[in-house]
Amino acid sequence: MFELSHPWVLLLLPLPLIWRRIVPPYRQRQDALRVPFFDQIAEAAGLTVQDGAAIVAHKRRALIGGGLMWALLVLALAGPVRLGPPQEITKATRDVILAIDISGSMDTRDFPGEDGKPVQRLAAVQEVVEAFLADRTGDRVALIVFGTRAYVQAPLTEDLDTVRALLAQTEVGMAGPHTALGDSIGLAINTFEASEIEERLLILLSDGNDTASRMSPVNAAEIARDKGVRMFAIGVGDPEASGEDRLDMALLNNLAQRTGGEAYFAADADALDSIYDEIDALNPQEIETLSWRPQQNLAHWPLMAAMAIGLILLMSLWVRDHGRARA
Template sequence: MTLSFAFPWAFLLLPLPLLVWRFAPPYRDRTRALRIPFFREITEAAGLEPRAGSAILRRRRLQMIAATLCWVLLVLGLARPELLGQQVTVEKAARDMVLAVDISGSMDARDMEDASGARQQRLQVVKDVVGQFIDAREGDRIALIVFGTRAFVQTPFTEDLVSVRSLLEATQVGMAGPDTAIGDAIGLAIRSFETSEVDQRLLVLLSDGADTSSRMSPVNAAEIAAQQGVSIFTIGVGDPNGSGDDKVDLKALEDIAARANGAFYYATDSAGLQEIYAEIDRQNPRITETVSFQPKQPMGWIAFALAAAIALSASGWLHVQSLGQSRGKRA
């Protein structure tokens, strides 16, 4: 640790009392006097020595030392001494990312292969891949949105990646309803970004169906997102040749990505999904901002406390001395 002064200009005040003593006119005080008959006889009887009516106040050496020390300590305190610790540098990601995951009824289909080649539930494969993606986002702020018939914020923006993954693992098919509301999920992401103060804003949206229940058109939502500086990367999973709600609308997902300055991807298995999330990360390298600060421990209060202690001690000692002298004279 090193000692520093936040306001070193205060030391220019040190010679101020000397300048006042040298150049300022002396203070004079006039008091009324009484003429007493037989004054000399009275003073002799009292054991006192009469002096002239005009007297100069004489300060004791202790008073001068205490006053000097108090002034030096007061100026030292005004200079704001601080103990500086080791400089700390923190790198903070200047990127906010929303992960939107479809949990509609069609995500219960078991047609996606995992790393071992076994067919698994779509949502389970997505949770495994997205969970690994979240774990690698150290330093980013992540928000999680799940959507079915309605869209919900599962976690707002946070750097607590453990909580984000835990809440992702807790999601189940149909929790948000059986239908698919892609447009509402985009709109909810836009609202989440309203509190973001960074320039790099990414929405990664994964769905296996067509928009069937949104109150906002996915295309209109994508255009608004682009105006707000939000880039949308869409990922399609599922069967593009299916029927009804089980058919993934790849054309709509591609259109959304094109309108929001993003990219569209399609995955059929776990390996492909992992490669897609890795590609999104490569295309959008994390921007970091470096913040440096140095811990400071104020020490000025010590100087002020010492000045007060010296002043009180000197005043008390002089008072005791004066009492002793007056008692001696009476004796």
Template sequence: MYKLEYPWLLALLPLPLLVYWLLPAYKEEQDSLRLTFFDYISSSLGLKPQPGAVVPRTNWLQKLLAPLCWGLIVLALARPQRIEPPIQKIQPGRDLMLALDISQSMETPDFRTSDGKRLRRVDAVKQVVGEFIRKRKNDRIGLIVFGQAAYPVTPFTLDHDAGLQILDQTDAGMAGPQTMIGDAIGLAIKQFNNSEAKQRVLILLTDGNDTGSRMPPRKAAEIASQNGITIHVVGLGDPRATGEDKVDYNALNDIAKATGGQVFHGENRVELEKAYATLDKITPQNFKTLSYQPRRELFMFPLGAAVLLFVGCQLLMLLASLMIRLFSRRREKPEEATTSGVFKVHV
């Protein structure tokens, strides 16, 4: 699509006509040579003296090219532009951090596939979380894994393929045997410090209870709430289990409640998928689509055409003048010499 940046400048097109009609003709006075016997000289030459002026005349080429050049110059001043197809850019409105427990207890093969085969907790989590990430195309997603310590795996990014590759390489026990939930929340808070998103969400997944974080989980949740971070918690495993690996849902409820989040139970593969499906609904993708249309300036084409026409016209007139002079010289012929005969007269 083509457009003019300043279309109102086209009103200048009739300006030369207005100048021609409204302004008086340009006159230039020059000194003349006074002759004492001017009347005698003019009468002897057969000329009749009369007042007058030298009026420059234009030829048909000048009359044609002058308005054309003016129109091209005015068109260049109006800045013709070509509008390129729009380029759309998606600006995420939410930063989403996933904190995954990969302690030694995630090795437990108490999940089952659809055909009844046993599946480790960590493998089920990678499958469900991977599908969750694929659906969130317009959210910046970061990833934290934790066990005996918490580690940032990927920063907030729209490059979800890189995050999925790293998630696929993650395995249970890589971060140690224990579960430091409070430290994972504290690390997430640091990751959010550089975030400018209005909505900040942390989805924490664990299958156990905190085993000695430097920052108590409840305290970490309160700090997260002060920083505008909402924490949703997904607990894995049977809540009726006993021992150190039992999921502490009371503590998880306190974490979620302190930040306005929710707690989900993932006792099996189906419940885990339901939990992340619900999270996908309660945290809908929030983004803005920015559209930008590149503009290509085209003023140089009419301006260049006007310059070429003007220069070409001047060169053509100069060439015509030279040719006229050349032909006029060829037409001039020198006087032929005459010879006289000698006659004898007899008387």
């Protein structure tokens, strides 16, 4: 498909005709022999004497060639372009960080699977989170894993296949045996600082209480709220357990509410899956699509054609003058 970037330039096409009609012919003063009795000769010949000039008649090929050259030059100025097929780019409008607990307690095999048999807590979480990532079109996602320390496993990216691959390679105990909730929230805040997107969502998933943080989880949640981060906390542990393995749902609920989010308890894989659906319902996904068509500038073609016509006209004049000189 072809298109003109400046179609209004075509209004210049009739300019030579208008110029020729409005502007008088060019007159040039030349030396001549003065005849004192010129009027008498003209009267004897029956001619009427008047002021005037001889207008040189242009050759037809010169008029046609000049008209074509002008039309091609105007066409080049109009900016002809060839349009390629439409292209669409989906731009991220929301940043999502998944902060996943991989402390020693996540190795416990007490999480009811889809078939009812107990499976490892981290394995069940990985399966559901992978399905969650498959529907993240239009989001940038980062992965943080935490135990005794918190680490960025994947920065904010639209390459969700890489995030899923890194999640699948994550194993229990890689970040230490304890649980550092506050540090994971603080690391998520720092990760969001590199983004200019206003909508920021933190999904925190843990099966224990905070035992190793250098930053208080409550203080971290307050800072997250001030930074515009909305947190959703998901507990997958055992609230009836004791010690470090006990799931502190009261703390998770406090942290989430401080940022305007929600806290959930996932009793099994189906409940965990439905929690992600509920989070999506509370935070509708907005996708910004940019559409454009690649353009190829074609202005050089009419310019080259105009130059070719001009060379042909010059060569024809040279051949004509050279022939007359030899004659």
